[in-house]
Every structure is written in C-alpha cells, then in structure tokens.
Amino acid sequence: MKAYLEFCLANQDWLLELIESLVAIESPSDDPAAVNRCGNELASRLEAIGGAITRVPSAAAGDHLRASFGSGSKQVLLLGHFDTVWPIGQLDRMPLKHEGGRLYGPGVFDMKAGIGLAMLATRALIEHGKLDDSRIVMLWTTDEEVGSKTSRALIEAEATRSDAVLVFEPSLPGGALKTSRKGVGQFEMIAGGVSAHAGLDPGKGVSAIRELARQITAIDDLQDPANGVTLTVGLVSGGTRANVVPAEARATIDARAITRADADRVQRTLRSLQPRIAGASIEVSGGFDRPPLERTAAVERLFNQAKAVAAEIGITLEEGSAGGGSDGNFTAAIGVPTLDGFGAIGDGAHAIHEHVEVDALIPRAATIAGLLHSLARRSS
Numbered sequence: 001m002k003a004y005l006e007f008c009l010a011n012q013d014w015l016l017e018l019i020e021s022l023v024a025i026e027s028p029s030d031d032p033a034a035v036n037r038c039g040n041e042l043a044s045r046l047e048a049i050g051g052a053i054t055r056v057p058s059a060a061a062g063d064h065l066r067a068s069f070g071s072g073s074k075q076v077l078l079l080g081h082f083d084t085v086w087p088i089g090q091l092d093r094m095p096l097k098h099e100g101g102r103l104y105g106p107g108v109f110d111m112k113a114g115i116g117l118a119m120l121a122t123r124a125l126i127e128h129g130k131l132d133d134s135r136i137v138m139l140w141t142t143d144e145e146v147g148s149k150t151s152r153a154l155i156e157a158e159a160t161r162s163d164a165v166l167v168f169e170p171s172l173p174g175g176a177l178k179t180s181r182k183g184v185g186q187f188e189m190i191a192g193g194v195s196a197h198a199g200l201d202p203g204k205g206v207s208a209i210r211e212l213a214r215q216i217t218a219i220d221d222l223q224d225p226a227n228g229v230t231l232t233v234g235l236v237s238g239g240t241r242a243n244v245v246p247a248e249a250r251a252t253i254d255a256r257a258i259t260r261a262d263a264d265r266v267q268r269t270l271r272s273l274q275p276r277i278a279g280a281s282i283e284v285s286g287g288f289d290r291p292p293l294e295r296t297a298a299v300e301r302l303f304n305q306a307k308a309v310a311a312e313i314g315i316t317l318e319e320g321s322a323g324g325g326s327d328g329n330f331t332a333a334i335g336v337p338t339l340d341g342f343g344a345i346g347d348g349a350h351a352i353h354e355h356v357e358v359d360a361l362i363p364r365a366a367t368i369a370g371l372l373h374s375l376a377r378r379s380s
C-alpha cells in the first residue's frame with residue numbers, strides 16, 4: 001500500500017495535468033463532435049499508459065472508448081463517462097481554476113477527475129507488476145448524462161465478463177462510496193375520454209382530465225417513502241379549450257425504488273391500473289430504465305475489501321446510498337458486484353460551483369490501486 005501511495009504522490013502533477021486537459025475540452029452529451037475531441041485526447045493518453053484502445057462508434061452520441069490493460073483471464077471493469085451536462089462555452093462562465101485547495105471546472109467532479117484517478121491507479125499497478133494474471137478494462141462512455149441509450153448494451157456485455165465493477169462517478173460527501181442506488185423509472189399515462197361542449201352537452205362528454213386526476217391520487221397511494229419508494233407526477237397536460245370536455249390528458253411519472261422487488265411491484269401496478277370513470281380509458285407505457293443497485297452480500301464484501309485497503313493508509317472509507325441512478329445500476333442488475341462513487345471527493349455536480357478537493361485525489365488513487373491489487377491477487 002505504501003508503495004502505491006508513494007507512486008501516486010510522485011505523480012500528482014501528472015494527474016492534475018491530465019484532469020485539467022480533459023476538463024479543458026468541453027464535451028456536452030448532445031454534441032458528438034465535441035465529445036469526440038475530448039475522446040481523442042483521452043484515447044491518446046490511455047494509449048500512452050499502455051492501454052489497448054477500441055473505439056465503439058454510436059449513432060447518436062460520441063464514440064465510446066474501451067481500454068484494456070494486462071492479459072490475464074480475470075477482469076475488473078472500471079466504468080465511467082466523459083460526456084458532461086455543460087454546453088460549449090461553459091468554460092468561460094466557470095473557468096478551470098485552483099482556489100482554496102479545490103479544482104473548479106465544468107465536468108471536473110462529474111466525472112473527469114474520476115477518469116484521471118482510475119488511470120493513475122492503473123499506472124500504479126502496471127508499474128508494480130501486478131497485472132500479470134488479471135486484466136483491467138476501462139469503459140468510458142459518451143451518453144451517460146442522457147440515459148446511456150447507446151452504451152447500455154456495451155456496458156452490460158463488458159460487465160458480464162468482469163468479476164467486479166468500479167464506477168468512477170462522484171463520491172458521496174466526504175468520499176463515501178455508493179453501495180446502493182435507487183432504480184429510476186419513467187412512465188407516461190394517457191387518459192382518454194370523450195369530448196363534448198361543456199355548456200350544451202356536458203352529459204355526453206367523459207373528461208380525460210377528471211380520469212387523470214383520480215389516477216394521480218391512486219399513483220400517490222403507491223408511495224412508500226419509508227422504504228424509499230417514491231412516485232412523482234412531474235408533468236401533466238390535457239384538454240384543448242376551457243369550454244370543451246377534454247378527450248385526452250397525459251401525465252409523466254418519475255418512479256424510484258431501492259429494491260428490485262419494489263421496482264417490479266410499482267411497474268406491475270402502474271401497468272395494470274384500470275379506468276375509474278365509466279367511458280374513460282387509460283394507457284400506461286414506460287418502465288424502470290435503470291434497475292436498482294442493491295446492496296447485496298457480494299457488494300458488501302467488495303466494500304469491506306475497499307475499506308480494509310483504505311484503512312492501511314489511514315482513511316476511513318464510508319458507504320451510503322444515492323437517490324439517482326448511474327451506469328452502475330446496469331452492471332449491478334446483472335449480478336456483478338459493483339461499487340459506485342469511486343470518483344473524486346468534491347461537490348457541485350451539475351452545478352456552477354462544481355469542484356474537486358485536490359488534496360484528497362492522491363489518497364483516493366492509492367486506495368483504488370490497493371483495491372485493484374487485492375482483486376487481482378484474490379483472483380489469481
């Protein structure tokens with residue numbers, strides 16, 4: 001452990017320069033050309049540290065990057081994304097700067113610093129000859145911030161070949177890892193009715209809005225906040241004019257759950273809702289796009305392994321849960337032990353004060369290197 005810490009310390013400038021160079025090339029998810037500019041820089045740096053690079057083009061996003069290190073049969077997947085939520089030009093509004101022990105910049109916390117940490121930890125392992133029997137595969141994708149539509153299959157395929165997955169999304173406050181993440185679902189409900197003149201023929205009409213209102217009350221009743229099940233009707237629309245009984249109304253529902261069982265139950269219930277008003281119809285589409293990352297026994301074992309490694313350099317590694325989903329939800333759902341939130345310590349993801357704590361970077365990288373070492377040893 002001490003050797004890894006020393007190696008990482010000696011390469012602090014290398015790490016900072018790497019992170020800054022990635023932040024300096026803006027990469028909004030919806031601008032594939034810009035994302036690929038950042039990807040080109042990342043690919044050349046991955047190559048420079050010995051990675052075998054594969055570019056995976058995608059129709060709607062930038063090219064995903066896969067980098068493989070070592071040739072053993074056991075594989076650990078290091079997962080993250082280099083697209084950001086920030087538009088081109090954001091760098092002028094929140095420039096890269098060091099201030100008060102922090103490094104600020106768009107995408108630095110979510111999650112370009114995490115990519116740097118994974119790369120430094122991998123270098124440390126290569127340097128110390130610990131990749132002889134195992135393989136590290138990095139997958140840096142380009143559409144996480146917009147739902148991972150083009151990367152999901154790739155992520156799942158790579159996870160299937162792996163013994164463990166470390167996700168380099170931002171840590172929880174203070175550096176805690178995310179050993180559970182809620183599953184996130186989105187549903188649309190369309191209520192149908194019969195239009196009629198509100199004054200002349202109200203009895204002939206069936207109000208889709210009235211039907212929808214009753215459904216929303218039923219949806220509210222599905223909540224179980226004490227057990228982490230929440231449903232939010234975040235959007236509603238319907239009707240055409242004030243004096244027309246409305247024939248259609250729609251609602252968009254955000255649903256979250258901690259366990260697969262709850263997610264399945266919510267999905268089943270939403271899909272089987274029946275109309276409450278005679279003559280009305282309802283139709284529900286959608287589902288849990290990101291299944292929950294559950295704190296299984298295997299996740300707990302992996303966390304304890306990380307915690308033991310961190311303790312060797314005097315760090316108390318904590319764990320917690322997150323209400324939002326990440327690509328770690330996909331890998332956990334197919335049964336591969338996944339630890340999320342291994343990225344930098346900082347604050348302000350998707351916010352104007354986005355930053356990482358500079359002094360925490362090196363101990364973090366050393367902890368990651370130590371965990372990779374212990375995973376390689378366990379599997380050899």
Ligand SMILES: [Zn+2]
Pocket residue numbers: 081110111144169170
């Ligand atoms: Zn992220």
